[in-house]
Amino acid sequence: MDTAAGRAVMTMALEVRNLVKRFGGLVATNDLSFDLAEGESLGLIGPNGAGKTTVFSQVMGELRQTSGSIALFGEEISSLSTAQRIARGVSRTYQVPRPFSDLDVRENIRVGLMPDSLRAMIFGAADRDREDELALSVGFTRQDLDRPASELSMGDLRKLEFARTLATGAKVLLLDEVFAGLTTGEIAMIAEVIQDLRHRGFTFLMVSHDLPAMEPLVDRAIAIERGTLLAQGAFADVLADEAVRASYLGVA
Ligand SMILES: Nc1ncnc2c1ncn2[C@@H]1O[C@H](COP(=O)(O)OP(=O)(O)OP(=O)(O)O)[C@@H](O)[C@H]1O
Known part of the structure; x- marks a missing residue:
């Protein structure tokens, strides 16, 4: 937080304004606006098909919005490529982890660390200490580092997604369904990694x-349905909101 003219000014990590995404006749994001302050953790909830992943894809530039704006640390990023956005400090995980199966844990992290990673791998110019540090910081043990990704459990694949996302140097992390397919123990482990990063x-x-897994990890929540903002505020208040209950939880 900065102070300007004696007033506290929040630094906004992300500002989404009047975002619209149309797929033909379908409006997947409908005039959506929200802010994310630096250091904040915001939960985005909504039923299947509400448009959550589409929001992520637009922030990352994997999908171009129909209209509206997206600013990262105060700068408009809508016209930038995904790689340029990552370089400016935003990165995402995917619902279905996307490791290079034939590479081990350390090598997978290396791909995230270096833009010219293939060349670096061939010529051996790797920063092993950094790779190991990233892997250990998300809960891998030293014994895990040489294991091929194809042998990892879903919990370990999620950890690898984290490490690869962190390897980009991004400070704004978009996490898409990081608890999906995990055991209770793995959920607790990933939650601990997130708390540590917070x-x-x-x-x-x-x-x-x-x-229930998300609630302790977020400061605030926003709920959307058919791409439209239904409610925002404290997690419990959003869940108690009538429109959210009707749409998301199926209770009137
Ligand atoms: N590339 C695309 N082309 C056409 N329609 C799409 C495309 N991507 C998403 N959609 C549609 O946009 C809507 C929002 O989808 P999205 O995947 O963002 O929802 P979601 O909230 O992430 O859903 P889930 O919780 O099931 O992952 C859905 O109706 C979906 O079918």
């Missing part, structure tokens, strides 16, 4: 259908 100042926008 204490280290990372900013989060998080999508999860596992509301």
Whole structure:
């Protein structure tokens, strides 16, 4: 937080304004606006098909919005490529982890660390200490580092997604369904990784259908349905909102 002219000014990590995404006749994002302050953790909830992943894809530039704006640390990023956005500090995980199966844990992290990673791998110019540090910071043990990704459990694949996302140097992390397919023990492990990253100042926008797992990890929540904002505020208040209950939880 900065102070300007004696007033506290929040630094906004992400500002989404009047975002619209149309797929033909379908409006997947409908005039959606929200802010994410630096260091904040925001939960994005909504029923299947509400448009959560589409929001992530637009922030990352994997999908171009129909209209509206997206600013990262105060700068408009809508016209930038995905790689340029990552370089400016935003990165995402995917619902279905996307590791290079034939590579081991350390090598998978290397791909995230270096833009010219293939060349670096061939010529051996790797920063092993950094790779190991990233892997250990998300809960891998030293024995895990040489294991091929194809042998990892879903919990370990999620950890690898984290490490690869962190390897980009991004400070704003978009987490898409990080608890999906995990055992209770794995959920607790991933939650601990997220809490640790929050204490280290990372900013989060998080999508999860596992509301009890998400609640302690977010400062605030927004709920959408058919791409439209239904409610925002404290997690409990959003869940108690009538429109949210009707749409998301199926109770009137
Ligand atoms: N590339 C696309 N082309 C056409 N329609 C799409 C495309 N991507 C998403 N949609 C549609 O946009 C809407 C929002 O989808 P999206 O995947 O963002 O929802 P979601 O909230 O992430 O859903 P879930 O919780 O099931 O992952 C859905 O109706 C979906 O079918």
